[in-house]
Amino acid sequence: MIATKEATGALHRRIEVELECKIISGEWPPGTRIPPEQELTAVYGCSRMTVNKALSALARAGLIHRRMGAGSFVATPNKIAARIEVRDIASEIRERGMTCHFTVLESAVRRATPSDRRLLSITKGKVLGIDTIYRADETSYALERRLINLEEVPGAADVDFSRQSPGAWLLSHSPWISGEHHISAVAADPETARALGVPEGQACLRVERWVWQTKGMISYAEQIFPAIGGHQIEARFMPTK
Amino acid sequence: MIATKEATGALHRRIEVELECKIISGEWPPGTRIPPEQELTAVYGCSRMTVNKALSALARAGLIHRRMGAGSFVATPNKIAARIEVRDIASEIRERGMTCHFTVLESAVRRATPSDRRLLSITKGKVLGIDTIYRADETSYALERRLINLEEVPGAADVDFSRQSPGAWLLSHSPWISGEHHISAVAADPETARALGVPEGQACLRVERWVWQTKGMISYAEQIFPAIGGHQIEARFMPTK
């Protein structure tokens, strides 16, 4: 066994890290052929399964590309994929060390309007519309306009959202979800400006979130953060997953 | 071998998909104990390594949590991790089916000012500052203010950025990078408004990007997209990776 440094952990893990270093350092530029598994078993003095585990991990992480019968090659990244973690607004405020209060401005069950149907991609049924103001240390932090599809989540109609925020309830109630975000900037319209207590036309960050489960769309939420609050979304990207 | 349906692919993959379905459908809620590997080998009539491969993949994807000596359990997701793909502005415009023109407003090599040093986390050295306007079909699309650390990327001083955009050159020149984005909303200051041809105070989406390699910070870029252009960032999240 070759041991240039201490054997800190599993061998397959050390092989993975060692190869990863060669790739992200540029020693093996994109397109470089990785030594075949057979050869690596000789280098590391281990079985093929162990080498395979390391190479498979690198392939899953997108650092190499494996072609059956041909070999393994360092991948050529053409786009940057960043990862953002979107938390519930209430827990986000608390993580910043501030106290969070939220007030439900409006909460009403209604038959889906044309606008509701478009946002939730449904053709009929009832929806629950909830408008909530979030305050961080008594300062307006965000306005959330949310639609919940009662056909998919009938229990939502009976929840007291003055105690638990809609976002937190939905996450705890149906944990495994898929969805999509759209992040954009908007100028505060009169109604939004009044609700948030900011000047009309104020630059705001808008996050729209569609959430669905295997069956269908669960919820749509539009969150408006005035730029005054300094709200920002952080996203990190790394060559290794 | 048990085959309730067609054996479409690798067995370890089918096991993984089957267990994943039980989790994201809610049949196995968070905290549920997964049958031990030993038991699954009996269920699927295969060796332990095959079951292990499926469970390891689920663990890596974050769907289950494995504790040595204790067992495997369905994970409790507490935050939503979304994935955004940030492309070069020029290629982004072209993907929208528009033609892209960019104009370098200013390009100058200078000794790092205090502001440069703070943004690039350096204490000395020279930087290249480039301000670029991107137009989509003759309409202002974005303003980019970029700093390149010439200590890390000395070759940047000799590139003709009127032909290739700085972002595209950097990506092709040093492919394996790490970094961070901050996404926020800002009101256009007078200088930005003039450069983009929009009213002062216009709501804009701002994307800041720090990029580094193993050694140190390579570049800082601030991109301003006026809300008028309808620019938005899309992010998708899924329970399975």
Add this chain to the structure above:
DNA sequence: TAGTGGTCTAGACCACAGC
């Protein structure tokens, strides 16, 4: 102490790529 996951072996057969 018994059960569980983490790791590893030394083979094996197959599908596919490239010569």
Add this chain to the structure above:
DNA sequence: CTGTGGTCTAGACCACTAG
């Protein structure tokens, strides 16, 4: 055809957890 990765086996030893 040979070399490659994709998959799988039937064991094994260890570290750790829980009762």
